[in-house]
Amino acid sequence: MSEALPAYRSRASLRDDLRRLGIREGDMVMVHAAMSRLGPLLNGPDALSHALLDVVGPQGTMMVYTDWDSVHTDLLDEEGRVLPAWRDHVPGFDQQASRAVRANGVIAEFVRTMPGAHRSGNPGASMAAIGARAAWLTADHPQDYGYGEGSPLAKLVAAGGRVLMAGAPWDTMTLIHHADHLARLPGKRILRYEVPFAGKNGTIWRFIEEFDTTEPVLEDIPPNYIERIVSAFVAQGGGRQGLIGQAPSLLVDARPMLDFAIAWLEAWAGPHDG
Secondary structure, eight states, X not given: OXXXXXXXXXXXXXXXXXXXHTOOTTOEEEEEEXXXXXXXXXXXXXHHHHHHXXXXXXTOEXXXXXXXXXXXXXXXXXXXXXXXXXXTTSOOBOTTTOOOOGGGOHHHHHHHTXXXXXXXXXXXXXXXXXXXXXXXXXXXXXXXXXXXXXXXHXXXXXXXXXXXXXXXXXXXXXXXXXXXXXXXXXXXXXXXXXXXXXXXXXXXXXXXXXXXXXXXXXXXSOTTHHHHHHHHHHHTTOSEXXXXXXXXXXXXXXXXXXXXXXXXXXXXXXXXXX
């Protein structure tokens, strides 16, 4: 009978996997996870998040990309304003309560709602973190250009943080959008659109401006550019690969990954002024 039981992964076995991959006590780690690829887990996604917190210890920090579960950007006119027919029905962004976007996987919402977690205040570029430096990571997130300077991504790099792709497709590595911002590229796509914020006395509307993260930041960059950047980084010896549960996974240091991505983007764009 025991042979028919699923090969469950536990918090303890995931700890072992994370240590084998190279995660250490005190690390700051941004996690992207495809939970279904890890195999059956005892206690579901919490098994992974708690295992990672066990490994990084009380001085370590875990971060996830949440965004927020709003579809209001599908309801904009040509000037980036929400259409009048929908304006009174779109809920405002609530930093404490708004759900993580489901496309980012269940791990984002699980971490966001963990006791002691902090969440940054830029709706579309929102991050959640828990651990020793979570408050610092998520504080003072700029409303404009939320993947750039002063963002949690910038702080992750400055602090010597790392990015873990636990079975997640490499084209979901959000750190590359920080490279989009920093790379010297002519003619980057820019978005300017209205965002509703939940206020004590009702909804507060604000225009937000940022480089486009829904499409490649330049028109002629291939749609799969993020996957191509990460694959090229790994091919030249970057990162460490191994299994987390059943899932092939990748661990990279944020600074060299960012530098490589910037160089790749600038090389693709070719010579330019500035």
